[in-house]
Amino acid sequence: MRQQKSHEAGTEPPPSDAQMQKTLANLVNALDRCLPVPLGTQLRGLIEFGIALGELPSGQRLPSVREFAERAGIAPMTVSNVYRELRLSGLIETKPGAGTFVGDGHSSDGLHSSAMRKLQRRVDRLLDEAEALGMAPSLVASMVNARAARSRSSSRCLRILMVGNFLDTTQKYADRIREQLQPSDSIQATTVEALRAAPLSPFLFDLCVTLAHRRGEMEALLPAGVPVVGLSFIPSEETRSLLATIDPMARVGIVSVFPEFMAFMKPGVQRFTPHVSNTDIRLITAPDLPEFLQSLDVLVYASGAEHITKDLPAYRLAIEFQYVPDPHAILQTLLPAIEKLRTEIPKKE
Template sequence: MRDNGAGRVVAGRRWGEVAEVNIAVSRKIGVPLGTQIRDQIVNAIAVGDLRAGQRLPTVRQLAEFLGINRNTVAQAYRQLENDGHVITRAGGGTLVAGDPTTTAPPPAQTLRDLVRDAFRQARLAGFSAREFAELAYHTSAQEDAAPASRIVVIDEYRGELDFVCATIRRALPGSLVDAFLVADLQAADPDELRVRLAGFDCALVAFYCLEQVRPLLADANLPVVAAGVGPTLNSLRRIADESAGKQVAIICTEPNGPEYMAAALHRAGITFAVDPLLAHVHDQRLAQILADSEVIIASQGSVDVVATLAGDTPVIAYSRLISEETLATLRSYTDYLAANTPDT
């Protein structure tokens, strides 16, 4: 499977050795698009998602996938090269810098090793795990001296909403995270809603309900970050490869979710030999539908339930619910807020 230059995925072809890069940008958060691209690539390198020697998409490929100007991507790539994160070779494209044969651990692994060593010493000195964690947390908070981010998460489905909130709390420890279902926003008194939302720095909204939510947030004057909720390119590739010619089931946590997922896959250029079977986790037909399927595509909120019932049938997670690129964008925005918030 490959990118056809417009962000669509075509089954049966591969990108070759181009690295998988999950990037999303938003014009709504006050952070330059080039900075968002650069930060997300640096983060992917830091956590090991991108490794030395891997080739990034071309400027044209990435610009067309994101729907932005090529000069913006080129500028981000130049900054990455100036900072030593990537190198450009004539005829070889843009590569992640470093020697791919080295065995040095990525920075994230180095940090984990440092934490383990520190905890081991604390335990030998008689301190409990809770005492160690609490002191580390409070020390970090004092060192950062930055106000806590206040984020409201909005989604149409309860299972996905809970999953996204948990992900945000893990990714941004210390942040204040609240949640709204779209139906709750629609039912709320406008004046009360405006007062409640005034306490937040931004709203993280699942992209598939963004158009529903924007009018409801208009009076709150609240910046909106669109959450990358949907299949990653890796998911799309696996779905296209494994579902060819097979009976597919699409499962979600809510009754109308599978139809949305099926439509999203169709827009991504994935077609099925026969119409997929659609069900939600509380559907009385679920067990039979799973038994009749050769491949199961499950939303992240339903994947654990489905996996316990699927037996040997392959289960493909349709989405990570909130992608790393969305988290990187959110981190960039909260850092921006912290840097521009006057001390009190």
């Protein structure tokens, strides 16, 4: 009774509850009953890709089965089955008495380590001191890089495997990550499908990098002892810029490769095209896809659907909705894991 009166009096909910309510509203609003995809599949995709793309960070509390079912107007069993599948894949976890949360897939690779926080504070103090002395941050970075280079000769060279859904886009991810590696390190791109077809020797790679929501899957596919780092991704700057330039009166069509990505992709495109009102979406296997493509002024397609652009007239605009590894995830998750491996004794073949 007291809680009810407090709520009626306008007392703000705790921050964690407010964030959960925001998550609940975002998930419910993204469900689209006009899509040719079951709501359960949409919900699973919204959570999976929300984790992969940084929309749902580790530790984020999710709504209960009952609360989500009531708010979304769908069967509790549908929500329960989705949560069960996500728990089995290690993406979410249930804490008795506390609720359901996005799993902490990075607990072993340094994301929340006290050592990293301590170093970050020291870096901040160093930059503050440099600013007081009139030194630019770029000069400080150059000094740190030069100092680190002198100590790299004895550090271990690493062989890294980048695993994604499509080889071309995964190679682009690998190229981005390569910029953060030492010249003697190597990084090779491959796909989940290729790994399933040809299991790897445990001595071929020192580290695997993949999308955040595929980390558990990679740990099951790879030989024991190969650490796996899951990264979150963000829309590329090029994609955001191109979407912002679309004519407000244009007929924009979106094509998704994966059914579970449809409910996530459409609002993702609309986020950068709020000025466009005529937007529709199709799955790449839709029977009316050829007619749909011909009716558009602008096509926005998911990576992996490049081949459909050949069916567009030459004057039509086609934009690939590209993602890139989140720089913050590289800094806070991948680089600590890499530096930890450099100090370890390599495996003997």
